[in-house]
Amino acid sequence: MTKHYIEVNNVTFYYGEEPVLEDISYHVDPGEFVILTGENGAAKSTLVRNTLGLLTPASGDVTIAKTNVEGKKLSIGYIPQQVASFNAGFPSTVLELVQSGRYQRGRWFKRFDETDHQHVEKALKSVGMWDMRNKRVGELSGGQKQRICLARIFATDPDLFILDEPTTGMDETSRGDFYELLRHNAHDHNKAILMITHDHEDIKEYADRHIRLVRKEDSEWRCFHMNS
């Protein structure tokens, strides 16, 4: 039996008096690369933030699995929207920023060891930024900053990736490489991926499932699943 990594049932959420999510249900399983789409303002980020517990639904249930079927503890890597806004003076190097992700795994009491170095190197290579590892983050382009945020998440080797428009600022080739990497993580390493995206066309061949948030006639919101 597959254990859902994310299970959302009948979630309704309001900003003040206004309902932005109404009776939304979806799930994401290990081994799946799922995309979440919808027009601007369809409440995709709001749904993800409800899923993560950063916002609390007015009604409905959200469960994120704490362990997999074998009982192994699960970790989550989350990238919020527009995370890559480091200013020009941001002092850390690319390498330092990605290394800092490993410390967020609760490793403060342990020396940075060979496994940590290997994860960091692999993560930076996977987003094509290894050669730029000694550059200052503040000197990078927007797309490059976005890629090192992704590398920082990859370096933590999470079981569940929740990514809010992670390819902003990436060109088509980089996006294709990135989608391939996500698909590889899902299919070959049994990770679960939930990614908000607007890139409908070039993502289609990579994603396993497509969830779309659509507006109802009466201006409330509902959600349905579509197989890609």
Ligand SMILES: Nc1ncnc2c1ncn2[C@@H]1O[C@H](COP(=O)(O)OP(=O)(O)OP(=O)(O)O)[C@@H](O)[C@H]1O
């Ligand atoms: N903190 C907030 N307070 C009140 N309303 C908000 C807040 N955050 C978002 N909203 C509103 O809720 C709706 C959904 O916003 P959300 O950011 O979840 O949409 P989205 O689908 O992720 O949009 P986009 O594709 O533009 O990123 C929008 O109408 C937005 O204006």
